[in-house]
Amino acid sequence: MPAESNTRSRTRRAILDAAVAVLARDSTASVGDIAVAAGVGRTTVHRYFAERSDLINAIAADLLEKVHNAVDRARIDEGSAVEALGRVCQEWFALSDGFMLLFNNPELINDPAWSEDTESDLKILELIRRGIRDGEIDGSMTAEWVSNLLWSMLYAGWEYRRSHGASSHEALTQCLASLRKAISP
Numbered sequence: 001m002p003a004e005s006n007t008r009s010r011t012r013r014a015i016l017d018a019a020v021a022v023l024a025r026d027s028t029a030s031v032g033d034i035a036v037a038a039g040v041g042r043t044t045v046h047r048y049f050a051e052r053s054d055l056i057n058a059i060a061a062d063l064l065e066k067v068h069n070a071v072d073r074a075r076i077d078e079g080s081a082v083e084a085l086g087r088v089c090q091e092w093f094a095l096s097d098g099f100m101l102l103f104n105n106p107e108l109i110n111d112p113a114w115s116e117d118t119e120s121d122l123k124i125l126e127l128i129r130r131g132i133r134d135g136e137i138d139g140s141m142t143a144e145w146v147s148n149l150l151w152s153m154l155y156a157g158w159e160y161r162r163s164h165g166a167s168s169h170e171a172l173t174q175c176l177a178s179l180r181k182a183i184s185p
Contacts, residue, residue, distance in 0.1 A: 014038045016062050024097040027105045063098040071120040081131025093172045096158040137183045153179045
């Protein structure tokens, strides 16, 4: 890959990462604030993302890709379903700024991919169904309910960390303990 492409890729990544961090704290932050956090000029941000909506859409698409990669890294076919769900939580917990930005500002999500089940969503549902079949997860709950519960627990962990100053480790530990208790047969 040519050096210019590497530089463009790194600059784009820096802008996206800075935008997520800045907008997660203040969804009304300016492009200038994002540029400062990314270590680039405003015009550079506009070269990559002509409109604020282009930047938001890129954040949403990037987060979807990170979600898919996290599911792959969680090795959901290995070990028990409950262990695999724990690994998914660990992977997704690291994406908290992006999720909190989009969850707290749903109007920012214009990408239809967020409104339909993705391949990762289907993999998680199948993992939960496996856990129900194997007796690891309470069979009186549907896979869809457990999936919603998983997202609720993650959100609670992220919010606990933000509002109470808890460490990521503490918040994730609380999240995983609550999830295990909630889904145990």
